[in-house]
Amino acid sequence: MAGSAVEDRTIAAADEVGIVEENELTRFERADEYMQLLDDLLVRRADGPSSAPSRSEAILAGLAAILDEYQEQSYLLDPYLERMVTPPIEVLQAHIRGLESLDADVVVRLSRLVYLYTKIRGYKAITNFFPHEVADLAPTLTYLEKLADPDQAAVGRDGEASVLNTCWELRYVLLLWLSLVCMIPFDLRQFDARSGDLGVLGLAGSGAMPTANRIEHVGRSFLSSPGKERDAAAVMLGRLFQRQDVQDAQFEDFAAFCSATLVSKPSAFLATGVLQALCEVVKTNDPAFVSGRLHSIQAVLDLYDDPDRRDLAGNGLVVKNQTKLTCRLGLKLLRPRKRRRFIHVRTLGASNDTASANDEADEDDDEDDVPDLIDQYISKLIESLQHKDTVVRYSAAKGLARLCERLPRPFIAQVTDAIVSLFHINIPDLYEGANDLNAVSECTWQGACMALAEQARRGLLFASSLGEVLEWVGKALLFDVRRGAHSVGANVRDSACYVVWALARAHDAEAIRPHALLLARKLVAVATLDRDVSIRRAASAAFQECVGRLDLFPHGIDVIRITDFYAVSVRKSAFLRCAVEVAEFDEYRSFLVDHLICVTIAHWDAAMRRLGAQAIARIVGIDVEKLGAPIVGRLRTLCSAKDSVIQHGAILTLAEIGAICASRDDASTHEALAALLLSTIDDLAASRLKRTATAQVLEASCRLVASAFDLFARTMTEPKHFSKADSWTTVVYLSLQDPDETVHGAASLAVRNASKGWKAFSVAQQQSNALVLGSYDYTRHADRFETALDHLMAIVDVKNAKTPASRYSSNVESRRNAYIALVRAIESVEGQCESAIMVTLLSGLEDYSTDQRGDVGSWIRLACLSGLSRLLSLFRGRHRRDSTTIAERDEYVTLELYDQVVGGIMKQTVERIDHVREVAGGCLLQLWNDERSATERQSWWRMKGGQVVKEAFIDQDGSMIDFKNANKLFPQAVKLLLIPRYRGQVLLGLLTSVGSKSDLGHRTILSSLIAFFSNPSSPSLLVEGEGEAYTLYDLFEDLALLLKRSLTKNNIVVPALELLRGIVEGGLLEEALEHVDTEGTRKWETILTTLQRTSTHALSTLKSHQRINASILFSFSLLPPSLAPCFAPHHRLGTVILDRHLKTFLSVPYPTIRARAAEYLYTLLNVHDLLPIAEEDEDEGEGKGAEEVEGVLTETRWATASTATYTLAAEVVVRELKRLLLPTAEEAVAP
Template sequence: MLLLWLSMTCLIPFDLSRLDGHLTSDPSQTREPIMDRILAIAKSYLVVSDKSRDAASVLVSKFVTRPDVKLKRLGDFLDWSLTTISQASDQTMGGTVILDGALQSLAQLFKHGKRDDFLQYGKNQLLGGLKDKETIVRWSAAKGIGRMTGRLPKELADEVVGSVLDCFSFQETDNAWHGGCLALAELGRRGLLVPSRLPDGRMVYDEKRGACSVGSNVRDAACYVCWAFARAYEPTELKPFVTQIACALVITAVFDRNINCCRAASGTFPYGIDIVVAADYFAVGNLNNCYLAISVYIASFPEYTRPMIDHLVAMKINHWDGVIRQLATKALHNLTPQAPDYMATTVMPQLLPIALGIDLHSRHGAILASAEISHALYKLANQNNRTVTELISSDCVDGLKSIHQRVSSLLACYALSFSHYPPPVCLSLSLSLSFSLSHYPRLSLSLSLSLSLSLSLSLSLSLSLSLSLSLSPLSLLSLSLSLSLSLSLSLSLSLSLSLILSGLQQSCSQREVCFTEARRDAAKAMGSSDSVVCEGNVSAVYRALLDCMTDYTLDSRGDVGAWVREAAMTSLMEMTLCVVGTAPQLLSPDLVNGMMCRLAQQSAEKIDRYRAHAGSVFVRLLHSNNPAVPHIPHREELLLLAIFPTEGAESLNWNAPSQAFPHITQLLRLPQYHTLLGLTVSVGGLTESTVRFSSQSLFDHLMLIQQDTAALGQFSDALLRVFRDNLRNDRVSIPFLKMLDQMLARFCVVLLSLCKEEIKKSKYTRKLRSAIAVFCGLIQFQGEVRKKFTPSLLHGLIRKTTASQVYEMLLTYDDVIDPDVMDDVMTSLSDTNWSEDVATVRTHRNQLCDWLGVQKPQLVAKGPVQ
């Protein structure tokens, strides 16, 4: 009872040092300060076994939490409590009592102690974290803001919401916008924010930074905000905002440049089962499909038509990415039938001032959009037996004429300034400016230009000169855009046909990344129905098309060379069927053999679409009977027809790896078909289904020929030839190394030398790791191979991966090293920190060399710099 009274007495609201009087000033006094005396009494009763212990813990909690005592004695008391707890034994009764008293005092202390008010500090830290450069920090800060706001009164919570909304200022970075979206989503999930307070513009946030843009993470997070609101609020509360949210999500799902944002918006879309099916996860993965097909379907719903058109006009035709601008203008063309009056009366007047503005991207997009919409309106008017001028206002017509006159004047000045153009350019300029001259007779420059262009076209000298020159990138592009036109003039330009074909062949052979479309169109043109093939040029045309099938150009869009390969395969099929029907004697065995071998290789590669196209072309040429294609290797012996029978050719699904590869691997028995090169890329690829079925089919084939020495030798020779021909070609060598990790053939020493040559001085991590896996697989072969490759396992680069692979290899092949040192080697490989500095791990490396019985690698001294 006295202890409880003392705990109440300790609540007096003045400093306890006043009770000490003149204690500190009188040196003759030895009495302890009252603060220490009370604390000593409390400590003495914390270790007793009766109810006084509970009262003492209450006394400590009330006394130590006083402001004056907390500053002077709290730390000492906590030290005493922790020391007592650590030294007391819970195995004895006395120790248990002491532990109980110390723990009770701490529990009461934390219960009654007043916590400092860190709310303002914590709020500022969390709001600052929303703008951090690291995504994980922004995400954690958003979570913290959501939890903190949920525990605040309404007034303080509204203040936090206002601070979060301040992140959506165009003075802030994209990190702040992203963090703000995450915070809004967390607030919305907890029902702490009404939709009316949401700012607009987050789903279209896109800022250009140098050669790229930022904001995709902001748009993705904005979709997350909409998803959070849909889950947290009742439909009646969201009903006034559903149309606005749905329009924003549809626009993002169809027109966003980033595929991940398209998919996020598609998954968040709140309602409309028809739209959800049309714009599902996979459908929105193709931008062309989104802009040109899905958008048209969604625009058929009236509530989305105008918002989609307005978004294209306001945000996409002036986009910094030229591909997006072109897709947007084509989308406007396709959307015009959905709202022709709106396009003619509202959109066209908006575009004309933009076409005359100062921003280059905006001018380009506005001109293209005006052209596409005008063309679409013309087609609509033509269907209704009207003229396009009846749909477009007179002001818009005058504006379009003004643009036309200015462009015509520009072309006229160009024609007078430069002496030679490629014939397709000359013809295009002539047709365009002849039309301008007939409508605008005051254009005197256009008259002189038309005359000069007509003269240049009438003279074959101009054609000869332009095509004999080495093609520049600009002429390649213009050739690409005018191929069908130039080939349609083959009759009038028959004297220069060889020059035209020469130009097309040159365009196919140019491998500039930025002109892949030109090579594709050139390949299409050489196989078009207007092409003229004879004995003098058939070999050159086929060689050019076969060369196109080796185009594996890569850029930011991926394997764009596949466009060229697909066009070349189509042209080869159409040209071959045409030649066979009219003059089969033009096809030599070499041409047909090269064509069928390239098609077989393409039908074994990893991309489903192009593998299917190659397989379809291969089977169609094989089964062609009206008349049959001559000189196809192994068809007369019925070997090919046994692999691809006529009755099953139509049902074979080349897109499915499970159906295609079992047939393809059978071509390995026919040495003339280079199927192994295509299989290498598939077996060592990244797509799980392709890798699984291609590798399984390959191993099944090897099991069938394992007793056939000649077949194994033929396969080994082909394997080495593929590797030797593709050294330093990462497209083939990396998949080849992965394939060798599972498949080791006879010539191990040669394989090892080629692998070491492939990774020599290489710093490409993926390649080195793939080579390490091959080296570890070769450990099972004794003799010269094992001695040569073991030092390679101790290479200084990527040591951690190497050590792990060697450890697994030693577990698999226990006869590689002396059993007496096996435990030491395994311990060193597993326990050594191979990520430490080189000087430290070199000691462990040298010790491993001694245990393994191989020569230690020596440092090569660098010579003086000359």
């Protein structure tokens, strides 16, 4: 059920995504807001440097956020582009020309804004709105030169150079601008003579480099940039060399520069920039220019063919641009040709599409004008189809298709054959119709598919080759090869869908008709049963395109309605709804079943096998009589497979078929199918299963057993079809021995008596059998209910653990499973139980078992918390529904038991383990919510102090406090001490946390208590109608009573003493003593004396070092307050500690404790200034006594001295401290 819940949440999330995707934008809805922000940004440029830039940055961020919304639909911005682009670019233009001086931050922000435009809409659309006046050339070029050359003077005022030089967006925008300005229709040499008149702009004198050379130099300097400047520089150089006056004078030098640079500096960034620039040059120039300079360009391209120069051949960007350059060279060498294109025209009333051809002229198939270099280029492109990077393969695929558009028809057929031949690489033929694809390269197959798709888009796949092409495309649609721990082939399947989509758009329906049915079946299988959502969507789109343009697929419109884009987006929906509904059509059913059996239930992913099994079962449910027996027969054969994956899928599918058939009312079919399933179980119980079965196979086998018995239960007949009487028990026992808890859960569906032979079971069997007993349907087996409950309670009955007949389990997992099973059993009979079950669960909250794994008892406490909460909710719901009387209510939960349960839950809310606190807090607040929502008529026992619970754990916004966060929880949780009824349990929980090995006690709990009692308003919060405020004295009194009752429990005494000592040392006691009267002083002295006497009870007989140490340190901590003026004149507590116990403390037989006691006493005496210091003009008796005490405490080797030595030292310390600290007899009786 947990898995189902997760899948349901996934479906809901996907539905939300679908809603968002459907809400597409239709216009620039925020245009007015955007223009207002843009105006604000431009106005603020005049604020000056003194104004804070934070507002301008916020405006820019707001503009960017609005633009990002239109990243996928950027064309909606087109009507507004001029108003958006012109203002910021005009400001930059004025700044570059020197007409307006701007701060560096303003320039940077405007540059970033213009870059955002190019990112959203593309640089080609944005540069159309750039100014291209002649006057812009010189200042723009000069500005870029200074940005490109760090040795030149900085651009802008002092201190702003670094800001501009680090702004790559500024360089990118200026390069794009220069690419436009350099196209002015004037000879650039005319600007060389005027350069001397532009000194004010920073230009060189008349002897400077020619303008064209300067532009080229700037472009070269940015070709090695790793950022967007490289792209803009390539565009600018392409535009520059489009000029006739520059081509003749400079291109050969530029080509030589490219070759020399790549040879001497094989940088990936520089190589990418050079190739990008050459691509732009070839793209923007006419064929005559390329033909005349082919040798120079080809020389750069051939550098990578040299084995000594192939160090950059593995770089994806370099190879991509090399591939692009190869394609563009080929395009320039070939002339365009006329092609006959098919255009699908839907005629109203016609049954099929009609294809009209562009018959202006026959196809041009002249082969004489194809240069020899084209073969070389095509070979390189086909080689690039096998590259490891997708971008390279896609570039090669597009390049091949573009070249083929200019090739004669026979040449196109040869290229197609060459592409198809890529599918044959590394494929041995096993037998006719089957291939082994394990050694196939997915890169090669994807490249081939993309190349075929690009060919198909342009109508370049001919009917004569479609048969072979579609055969391989069909295999690519199902290409899913396991490599290691996962499979590869998603990109291959996606490209194969692209091929089919492209075929539908540009080819004649008659050419595809012979292959239509098989193609439709495979597309449906991929669209509904593929593992990846993107592939399912791609196949759905391809199917829809074929139906809309070709009208060849059977039931096309109906299938589209079932397998639309959103329906196949969720895997569970695609498998269990779409595939099953499509299978109702006979044309698709057999293929889907074959695909599910041969591919899906044999998939490496167990989740796919589970969904495949459920899908087959639902398809069988369409027609059980017709489909049941053949499919079950095929699956039974697969159950004996040596591959555990195939075996698991087949067994699981049989189990699902049994479950789906059990829900139908056909007794004859049930009995026949059950016989087949049980005979399969008989085969599974053979020795082969004992040797090779995995946890998944065992789980599926147990589910098969459960399904078979469920079928027989519905037919009211006995299962008599086993050839071996114990076949199913063999399967179950094998499952019970497996350590996987999932297998145990499956076994619980098949087992009927888990308590038999309990002592003979292994630990794993005990764990699983305990869980099994909670999975019975006791409404049908009422006679076993009491027996099962008795057995489960006996498993956790620690009181009788040592009796001979005890079934108590020392295994934590077994006890935990028993508690879980108790709750499930009660739930199965809708809450019919006695209060003994609640008492048993309540006892589980006291389980603090530990082993090498830590506090494993927390597993039991968690199970009991969940169980108590569920049962209380169950009883409360039954009480509301049936209006039970008070007497009937008390049969389940008395008031006393209810309060014990609430107290036990509260105790766990202050546990040291975060997860236990979280679960306990959730249970407590669930009870509080249930009580709050109940009416008087639905009255039930109510927890005391509900308002305190609300104040402690409910935030002001109504949300629950984070119970995992100890720093936030404990300052609130200590408020539970205000509830007298549950105070004892809360104190025990706090002491348990204090006694943990972590620093939770002193770091969090102690500080929370000190803050609680230090705040006068906190203890004064009264629980309505119950007692008085809870004070520090009440806490000491409660702890004294708790210590008296738990003298033999070190796990309570030690943390209690540590907590008391922490409170005393924290100054809280001293503060309380300052505000009490004489009667209060007497009460405090009495309780402190009681605590001190209890802490040192039988100290000499104790063996626990922690207990002894805690007792000594607590007694020592009481010395300063016991000697305080408020206790004068008697000082009975101080007298008791010094006279009766101090010698014992310093003489205990444990060296480390003696040394620690002496050290703590010395620190205490000095920190609290308890020893007098003699003045020079006074009697030195007391001063010498103090010096003697300090000398003995510090100089005695308490850990290693002999008994006589440390005993004597202890006597000296006691004698001198009594003399110095305790009053004389005369002082004691003084008024």
